[in-house]
Amino acid sequence: MSLSDTAICNAKPGAKLENDVFPTLGERAVGDVSPGDIRVLFQRIERRGAGETATRVFQRLRAIYRYAIAHELVDTDPTYPLKPAEIFKPRRTKHRVSLSERDVPAFLDKLDNYGGDPSTQAALALPIMTATRPGELRGARWDEFDEHSALWRIPASRMKMKTEHTLPLSKQALALLKRLRKLSGKSPLVFPSPFYPGKPLSDGTLNSALARLGYKGIVTAHGFRTLFSTCANGAGWNSDVIEKQLAHEERDDVRGAYNGLQWLGERVKLMQWWSNRLDELRKAS
Numbered sequence: 557m558s559l560s561d562t563a564i565c566n567a568k569p570g571a572k573l574e575n576d577v578f579p580t581l582g583e584r585a586v587g588d589v590s591p592g593d594i595r596v597l598f599q600r601i602e603r604r605g606a607g608e609t610a611t612r613v614f615q616r617l618r619a620i621y622r623y624a625i626a627h628e629l630v631d632t633d634p635t636y637p638l639k640p641a642e643i644f645k646p647r648r649t650k651h652r653v654s655l656s657e658r659d660v661p662a663f664l665d666k667l668d669n670y671g672g673d674p675s676t677q678a679a680l681a682l683p684i685m686t687a688t689r690p691g692e693l694r695g696a697r698w699d700e701f702d703e704h705s706a707l708w709r710i711p712a713s714r715m716k717m718k719t720e721h722t723l724p725l726s727k728q729a730l731a732l733l734k735r736l737r738k739l740s741g742k743s744p745l746v747f748p749s750p751f752y753p754g755k756p757l758s759d760g761t762l763n764s765a766l767a768r769l770g771y772k773g774i775v776t777a778h779g780f781r782t783l784f785s786t787c788a789n790g791a792g793w794n795s796d797v798i799e800k801q802l803a804h805e806e807r808d809d810v811r812g813a814y815n816g817l818q819w820l821g822e823r824v825k826l827m828q829w830w831s832n833r834l835d836e837l838r839k840a841s
Contacts, residue, residue: 557629562586563620565627570796572613576601586621587630591637598643612795614640654779657787661841664834666769675739676765678732679747679757683777685729685831687784687801689716690777694756696746698737703730706824721803724824726831784830791829797822 557565560582563573580597581589594617601610614635621633655663670677683693692710701708708723715721725733733746740748747757762777781802788798800819 557586558583559586559589559620562624562629565623570616570794572609572796573616576609576613577617586624589634591634594634595638595643611640614638616795654782654786655775657783657790657837660783660834660837661839663769663771663775664838665841668838670765670769672765672768673750675736675747675750676757676761678736678739679762680765680777682729682732684780684783684834685726685732686723686827687781687830688723689781689803690759690762692716692721693777694747694759694762696756697744698740698746699744701725701733701746703733706730715803717803719803722820723801724820724827726828728831728835729827787833788826788830791833793826793829794819794822797826801826 560573560578563578577597581593584593594614598610598614601607601613618633618635621630621635624630625633667677667680670680679693682688683690686693686708688710692714695714696708696710700710703725706725708725710721710723712718712720736746740746745754745756749755749757749761759777763772766772766775766777785798785802789795797819801823
């Protein structure tokens with residue numbers, strides 16, 4: 557059986573395997589791939605500046621070989637002798653201060669009882685449910701939302717990677733938007749500044765609200781994305797689906813225009829699961 561056939565039997569292979577592994581090793585018999593073949597493959601991915609992709613693909617390939625051994629397709633795992641620290645260059649990682657899942661119930665309880673501006677309260681609640689970047693959230697406009705289809709289309713001009721991003725909205729997120737419409741009045745902005753007409757809510761306002769809740773230096777609005785990613789990966793969701801929801805794209809991707817609707821069906825399920833999970837955690841407070 558070939559490596560690509562084994563990957564398909566194990567799970568949906570995903571774009572990363574199809575783009576980075578199958579062209580080189582996909583047609584090889586799963587038992588004919590050596591540790592050296594894998595090391596060369598990942599070092600090639602890393603040289604193009606996609607170190608994080610190389611790490612994720614390595615993890616996926618290791619899972620495929622665990623499957624192959626369990627189903628007696630191979631006797632040895634060629635990924636086993638390879639240690640990521642030895643084949644990948646160390647990368648500097650900027651960690652965003654974030655909540656752990658065990659801290660979420662207490663945080664949500666404080667947020668639900670926030671005594672400040674209700675629009676600011678909502679500006680902290682919505683990114684938790686959608687895993688959007690703070691800048692994308694603060695600049696949100698009402699014409700970006702299709703509440704009938706439960707979709708939020710953020711134009712390329714407002715995205716970090718300058719590519720339009722479509723996000724599915726959970727039932728809870730839609731309910732929050734309904735309340736927000738009453739708060740924003742006739743403003744085209746979902747979160748207009750209370751001090752500067754025509755301007756969105758400032759990043760400082762969100763940080764001040766977090767400080768008021770007692771989380772200064774403990775949580776940032778950007779850290780909600782880390783919380784979502786950690787919980788979704790821990791629950792076993794497809795990493796490609798999670799990455800699409802987070803709008804993580806390789807900067808050197810020249811394989812064609814990014815399909816903003818890729819994995820949309822799975823992302824709809826993922827984001828409803830996430831809002832439901834937050835409700836479960838809220839009840840645990």
